[in-house]
Amino acid sequence: MSETHEASVVRENLWMKALRTAGVPLLSVVLAMIIGSIIIKASGMDPLLAWGALLKGAFGSPDKWAAGNFREFGDTIGRATPLAFAGLALAFGFRANLFNIGANGQLLLGSITAAWLGLVLAGLPGVLSIPMILIGSALAGAAWAFIPAILKAKVGAHEVITTMMFSWIGLYLTSWIIAAPLKDAAGNSQTPMLAQSVWLPTFDKILPGLFRTPVNAHLGFVIAVVLAVVVWWVLKRTTLGYGVRAVGFNQWAAQNGGISIAKTTVYALCISGALAGLAGASEVLGTNHRMFDEVSAGSGFGFTGIAVALLAKSHPVAVVFSALLFGALSAGAGMMQLTANVSDRIIMIVQALIIFFVGAETVITWFIKRRQKRALEEKGATDVA
């Protein structure tokens, strides 16, 4: 009797845990969409038409799928890819209680490294050059995070300030490199087009039987998914991951337990930087095949990555799904403008609301706890009776 009771308690706790980890983000998305609908309605447009257009723009339609045309879905995956890498970067930092707000700078360093190495290694076959470029970009991202990491570890300089400052330096450094040494002969604000040998193949090249028309989704997404699992495994099963989580949970307790805060901080921030660097590389090798000056391109994947990681509650595998959601929102926004006349700014509002509600989790957990407490009180009352 007591055994089953305990089992039910365990089940209940697992259920509550699952609810807290997945329920709050899901609820946030739903609430954000409801408020978004009210705004659309208030501006005189049709919310159902708008969300329908968004879905169509983000995933396509069955008749197109039947013809092997997955352009819209490919667009969503293509947009989700840099967000997944950047989300992983932020999530890894969050696990060590580090807010790598300047991930965008590390990402740009990864991009420029890929744009440069891609030109240098154009003669090699892709199987050799692509891994070399990816490693180079990861190292560049890690290097850009290293100085803030050392400053944090040695003198306690807050990473929010230092990584942000380095992000600005990275922005204008890459902007200068694109304007001067790596300038494309054809024009301003971009580096030369890379040779096809270093392009990450798109899904229609990998699986021509399934994807019968060109899509933007490329191998980078597969790499991001694999990395998400690897990051999850590192955090869960390795000494390094244990240290990262311990420092993130309570650094003084971790130190008491023999874990070096300084060392773990440096490792965590550099790994975060490396993941951000890969986001930049995948965008250059997979999507644009050159680097555009971020000052005029305004992609800001490193910043959206913050939102992606928050929505995923820093769970590496959940980051992939979170990135897909943000990818779908941005891919579908164009169709929403076109068929429902709804400004794409609405999508930005919805994204902001999602983050707001995830941030408001404390309110929701408070709500849950209050319910539990009241339930216990009622139970107590019936017991007495």
Next chain:
Amino acid sequence: MKKSFRTICALFVVFAMATVVLAGCSSTSTPSSSTTGTTPPASTFKAAMVTDIGGLGDKSFNDLSWAGLEKAKTDLGIETKVLSSKSIADYETNLTNLASAGFSPVFAVGFLMTDAVSKIASTTPDTNFGGIDIFFTNPPKNVVGLNFKEQEAGYLAGIVAGLATKASFDPRLNAQNVIGFVGGMPIPPVQRYEAGFVAGAKSVNPTVKVISLYAGKFDDQAKGKELGLSLISQGADVVFAAAGQTGIGTFTACQQSKKALFIGVDTDQFLTLTNPGDTILTSAVKRIDNAVFSVVKKAKDGAFPGGQNLTFGLADDGVGIAPYHDFDAKVPQAIKDAVDKATADIKAGTVTVPETLK
């Protein structure tokens, strides 16, 4: 009580799914009715544009292109549409969506859309595309590049500046015979403005000294102001800025120092700056609206000028010089006559303005 919370959550999820499913269903049926509802049934010709990340309201390229389409809507009775882009990833999506919705021609605003247009044009050969400020290498039959002879507008601005610095119709004009140029970045359109400006000034005032400074950026008003003050300290009393937002800082330098007159760029900046009347002499303008309109008109007549790069100059009303506005009464007739003569000469082909500095 836990159960009731669970029920609430479940209800939420069900509601969400219902919304999604409903939305999915409605999307298949409603769009057709909404599009036919807003357009006159006779018109099947639809032209559209995709903005760069500046979006509508930039008082520059995007707004000018849209003005061209709006004119086409009124004059030619066609349907128009504009999609704005938040980042570079939106270019391709927006262009493709417009092409699949039957819009043609579709205009792309700005050099950064070159790759996106080239890629999509090859997969959708039935849609025509126009690239504003894009010079395509070997454009296919369904692509046209719309470029401008900025040097010709710069030349006219140079004549105004070159003659004004010698004149004395305003107390700010000094006797040092120096004029200034502020460039955003040293890219071809800006360099063409500069080359034309220098040539125009020298054509009417051979001994004039033209000082050129580059900000390296189009969005830095502080830098623009700094460069403006630097030019003024070197004796410049007329300053021409081809520098986007940076140029607004240069304008401020001229206005606040009360030592120089300003010449605007791309649009008639008398209409876009705040209280510019006492400082802005004129503007060298790019008539993107005229260029867009002319391409739409040709396309509607079945003669889309694809497979080439067009350059719009004075002769095509593609560039020009803005009115003098508040300075109209002050500017001597000799300057106005010189500008008119140069305009006629350039249109007739007797004067060719250089694209680069000699």
